[in-house]
Amino acid sequence: MARIQILELPTIYREGSDDETPFAVIVDQCSSVPDVNGVLNVSWERFAKNVGARALMVTPDTVELP
Template identity: 45%
Template sequence: MARIQILELPTIYRDEGPDETPFVLVIDQVEDIESVHAFLADPPGLKDQLGARAILVFDERVEIPANETPVDPNGYPLKIRVEGDFETFHQQVQDEIRKAEAEILDRRQAALDGQRLAQERTGIAHTGQIFIQTPQGPQPGKVVGSDTERSPEK
């Protein structure tokens, strides 16, 4: 008895408009190929009406691997169960979290070091004390105004 199968061709992806998965209609195990050719020719444009790129007819059995259903040793369809390796996934996520946290701490420490260096360069120590160089020598001072003007303390 003749079989009808569909052989999917590679999908055509388009930037605009719908994607298309072209296919070929495969008819195999045909006993009388001439009658099938006559049937296919009867309605003109059958291939186009079906949307197939081609219709292939064979008198022998043709196996299309994508259409095969795997079977177990008893001949029943094989059921495949896929389970994720969540322990490995969990470990990968934890490693990424630790790396991100370390990077944040490194950046935070670099920012604090930068602030500390900037304060030391401008004379501001952690105590808030600054010294201003005067002709009489270094004198304690303070930061005044938003533009950090310096004036000696009296």
């Protein structure tokens, strides 16, 4: 079964405005990975866009985040 992890990226500080903490979505141990043409499963792309992720990684391997 796939795992979903969140990797916080460096905070963006803006003067006179709200700061932003971008993040990446990491989906590991996943059987629905890019096909031979390198196209990601559309549902994962849609999910990442809807939650506001800056990046998405989908892999069948196990990824250990610090």
